[in-house]
Amino acid sequence: MRIDRTHRFLIVGFGGMLVAFIASILLTLVFKSLNPFYHLSIYAIAFVFFFIMVLNYVRERKGIKRISDLGTDLSVDDSKFEVKSSNKWTRNFYQDILSNRQKIKQATEWINAIAEGEKIELTEDNANHLSKAVINLQSELIKFRSKEEKSAWQAEGLAKFSELLRTYNENMKDFGFHIVSETVKYVEGNQGAIFLAGKEDDEEYLEMIGCYAYERRKLANKKISKGEGLVGQCMQEKDLIYITDVPEQYVKITSGLGHATPRHILIIPLISDEKMVGAMELASFKVLEDYQIEFLKDLAKNIAASVAVIQVNENTQQLLVESQKMSNELQANEEEMRQNIEEMEATQEEMSRNQLELDGVFSAINNTLLKAEFDVEGNVISANQKFKEFLKWEEADIKHKKHENICKNPERCGEIWRKVQAGNNHIVEYETRTSKKEKVWIEASYSPVLDTNGNLKKILMLGQDISERVANEEEQRRLSLVADNTDNSVIITDKEGLIEYVNSGFENMTGYKLEEIRGRKPGEFLQGPETNQETKKKISQLLKEEKPINEEILNYAKDGRTYWVSLAINPVRDANGELQNFIAVQADITATKKSALDAKYKLEAIGRSNAVIEFDTKGFVIDVNQNYLDIIGYEKEELIGKHDESMVDQYTSKSKEYKQLWERLAKGEFVTDEFERYTKSGKKVILKCVFNPIFDINGNAIKVVKFANDITQEKTLERENERQQVELMNHMEAINKTIGSLEFDKKGKIVKANEIYLSITGFKLEDIQGKSYFDLLPEKDRFKPQYQLMWESLQSGKFFSGEFKQVDKNGHEVWLSGTINPIYDNEQNLEKVLLLAQFTTKSKQKLNELGGSVTAMKGVIPILELNTDFSLKNANPLFFEASGYSRMTLKKVEFSKDFRLANGTKPKDILKDLDEGKKVETYLEFKTNDGEWVNSKVSMAGVQNLDLELDKIIILFTGMVEQNLKLKNVN
Structure with missing residues (x-):
């Protein structure tokens, strides 16, 4: 039945039922005697209409429920679903549900396709709100993925370049090339250059340190002044420059295909701590996206920080080299001190010419130097506070003091007074004592003070407390003496482990000279194939952790010889705790190692040639070797677990001495003696036995090892031992x-x-x-x-x-x-x-006397030191005084320009004579700092190093001493 007819039937039926009931009621009222059968017929017809109406209602409700389920449950297969209804409302509802299900399925398929990366196109057939929403979702997802890819690209790039910056941080040229080349590759550019900021004569510039184009390294030799071109403009403005329309002649890139001009130029300043340290220029044929530019900005910050660190490291390394060089020249401090004294004397002369400045200068002297005044008899007139604190004098002591109370050496005191009374300034260092009998050192300058008539009025002494310096020099001298004279090897490296100094002990031990190995790591040439690899790894790890090292290791000498050393390496830190150097001391223990190996082999030999048996501390057998079994006649299985008393007689096993023996052994006592033992057959043997307790890590005896020999072997060993003892005593007697x-x-x-x-x-x-x-x-x-x-x-x-x-x-x-x-x-x-x-x-005294003689000679003869290439190395104060040079200006003087040898003598002839050990006497003319030429007779001598090679040249200006003596004799 079709649903529309049913609805019409229900309406007609419901109306018919109503008419039937009303008719039944009226007939009953009109015809009271009406037969009941008529009423029942009417009611039956009404009930049939009612039943059919209810049946169709239930059927229609069930259909609508199925359609509703179809709309809410997408898993239902609508191809097998059929709605048996002709109701247009229901059919329309069903069609709408099917249409929405198709749209939802289509949207689901699109969403899955989008998730897999496919691109969805919208057509007129499927254009609706849901489709448009899916397309919008696709567009947003593409944007999100693009943004994520760009962010990932930036993060990956920064991580990659962080590793590069850590890898190439030692050499600025390599650093520049690798960074700019990787940057060009990463942003898919075509050419790049990196510049380093510099300053010369107050003019700032950028210098190219790396250039890269078409996967090739280009020559980097270019300077750009501040404000010059786009790069110079970037330095001036300290801001990014990006040009997308580059002039034709700005830059050309050459490849195998010819010349091409990039159309896009990006110049980024490298700024660290608000200071521009350089710039990076990139050229590209394609436009650089915003995210690429942002990446390059972040990268520029990292590069700038690394450049600043490299510059600091290079400056620090340079300072360390210069500091090491200065520390090796022990005479530098002395010459600088003498220069300061000369400047102080000049200041004193200026004070005598300008009375108005005298008070200020003396005030400064009082605050910095030790000052005392003496009358012509040597009595102390006055002393400043620093002088009194230096000698721990009280104010009341001043009037009772004389110069002899300060300068304790009468000869030196007399020499000082004679020179000062003659009107000469005199500088001297000497030891004195405080009022507390403490030893101190003073460097004093004595100057005569004249009255208006030119007569000596008083003597002024200005001095400095040099006690600490003298102590340090003495300590350095002793340490240097120890390092130079010890047989042990001493190595000093920088914090990277590169050799800076080795002593003669190292050279004797290894055969290498300092010139051959400076700047190398010791392990590169001292270790070889037989060196223990685990020990090498352990040393390397401890060096990385900056910890002290004490190891024994096998090394190789220059000639291939192997030797063992006891190695001690200690890190040296500065006042801030920063690592500065490593000091390694090596002692040759080859003989000790050989002795240890000899002892090991002897123990193995003892085990092979002696009878050995092991007991627990109670005397039960744990192990036994074949030699002992051969002596005693038992099999090994028969002895294991048995007590030692099974091999002695009944009297011995019950004796007090036997029980005390095992009590002593259990306590860890060492026992050696001759003992009687019985074999399995009952034969008595006499063994020379050594009982050795073996201890655990807590010092408790855990077992006893007995070494046994027959009496014949023992007697032989005793005789040999007696002979060795006599020989040893003879040696000791000879030593004593x-x-x-x-x-x-x-x-x-x-x-x-x-x-x-x-x-x-x-x-x-x-x-x-x-x-x-x-x-x-x-x-x-x-x-x-x-x-x-x-x-x-x-x-x-x-x-x-x-x-x-x-x-x-x-x-x-x-x-x-x-x-x-x-x-x-x-x-x-x-x-x-x-x-x-x-x-x-006595040898030390002779050495000190020799040093005193050298010092005395430096005090009377002008001396000049030259390197073997005739470059000026050093000079004493008398030469500086005669030439007008200072220690700093001496380095700039050239021998070929400022010195002239007499009689056509040439430097190479002098070198030849000095190499043959001859002394050269000639005349030498030199130009002073004021431009005047001074001629003097000179004596030249060569100084050889430990290899007997000419190391430096000493020039003694003997003629100047003779001229001074003649002038004094004339006066």
Whole structure:
């Protein structure tokens, strides 16, 4: 039944039912005697109409429910769904549901396609609000993906260039090329250049340090002044410049295809801490997008920071090199000090000419220098506060003091007074004592003060406290002496591990000279194929962590010889805790290593040639070797787990001595003796046995190892041992007759001293027995840390060789040359320390006398030092005074221009004579700082290095001394 007819039928039926009921009621009222059958017929017809109406209503409701489910559940297959209804409302509702389902399916397919990256096009057939919304979604997603790709591109680029900036941060040229080349590649440009900012004569400029085009490295040699061209304009404005229409002749890129002009130029300033350190120029055939420009801006900041760091590192490295060079020239400080004294004398002369400035100058002197005035008799007239604090004088002491109370040496005091009374200024350094008997050093300048008649009125002394400098120089001299004279190798590297200095001990040990290895890492040439790789890795890791290192390692000498060293490397830091250098000390322990290997092989030989059995601490057998089984006659399985008493007789096993033996062994005592044992067959054997307790890390005995030999072998060993002991005693007796020796216990207390040592120092054994090594040092050296470190190293197994300073019974300094060696017992525990040395005090005195003679000669003869290429190296104050040069201006003087040799003598002839060890005497004319030429007789001598090669040339101006003497004789 069609749904429209049903609706009409329901209306007619409902109306018919209503008419039937009304008719039934009227008939009942009119015809009261009407037969009931008629009523029932009417009601039956009405009920049939009602039933059909309800049935169709339920059917229609079920159809509408199915259509509703079709609209809400997309999983329903609409191709198998059929609506049996002719109701146009229902059909329209069904068609709308189907249409919406198609739109939703289409939208779903598009969304999935968009998610997979496909592009959706909208046609007229599927143009609706939902389709347009999907298309809008697609457009937004494309924009989002593009933005994400650009952000990822920028982040990836910054990360990549961060790694590049860390990699190429040592050389500015390589840095410039790699950074600009990678930048051009990354932004798909065609050419790029990077410039570094500089300044010369107050004119700022940009210098090209890297250039790249068409995947080739271009020559980078170009300077651009500030304001010149686009790059110079970028430097002036400190802002980005981007041009998209480049003039034809601005730049051309050459490739295999010919010449092409890029149309887009981007110039970015490199700014670090608001300071422009450079610029980067990029050329491209295509437009640079905004995100690329933003990336380049961020990259420019990172490049600028790296450039600033590299410049700081290069400047720091340069300063370190210059500092090292200055520290090696020990005479630099002395010459600068003398120059300061000369300037002070000039200031004093100016003071005498200008009385108005005198008070101000003396006020400055009072605040900075030690000042005292003496009358012509040497009595102290006055002294400033710094002078009184220096000598710890009270004000009341001044009137009782004389010059002799300051200058304790009568000869030097007389020399000073004679020169000053003669009207000459005099500068001198000498040692004096404070009122508290403390030793101090002063550098004093004595100047005569004349009255208006030119007569000596008083003497003015200006001085400086140089106690600390003298102490430092003495300490440096001693350290230098130790480094130069010790057999140990000393290496000093920079913080990167590159060699800056090695001592003669290193050169003797390895065969390498400093000139061959300067700037290299020690491991590059000292280590070889047999060097332990794990030790190398451990040392490398500790160096990276800047920690001290103590290792033993196999090294290779220059001639290929291998040797073992005990290596100690310590980092050196500045006052701020920053790493500056590494100092490595190497001691040759090849002999010790050989001895250790020898001991190892001997132990293995003992195991092969001796009977060995192991027990627990209660005496039960743990293990036994074949030699012992051969002696005792048992099989190994028969002995394992049995007690040692199974191999002795009943009397011995029950004896008190036997029980005490195992009690002693259980306590960790070492026992050696001859013992009787019985074989399996009952035969008695006599064994020379050594019981060795073995300890765990806590020092507790865990087992006992017994080494056994028959009596014949033991007797043989005893005789050999007696012979060796006699030989050793003969050696020791010979040593005691020729070399001084001191024996210390493991705590550093003196136990013994031989007659050689006692006779030279004047001590008796009871005078020093029980005292420490530090008690033998001069008082000023007893608390220096190097001696404490030396004893700590001795206790850890290191030995020392070189020169040692002590005092004798009268407190005078004595010098010894030899070794201090730790001595160990059989268990490798430190037993004592032995010093064996020869006395070298007279040699040291001769060396000091020689140094004094050299100093005296520098005080009377002008001296000039030249390198072998005749460049000026150094000079003494007398030459500076005669020439008018200072130490700084001396470096700029050229020998070929400012010096003339007499009689056609040539430098190469002088070098030849000096190489042959001859002394050259000739006449030399030089030009002073004022332009005047001075002629003098000179004596030239060569100074050789340790390889007997000419190292420098010394020129003594003897003629100037003779002229001065003649002038004095005439006067």
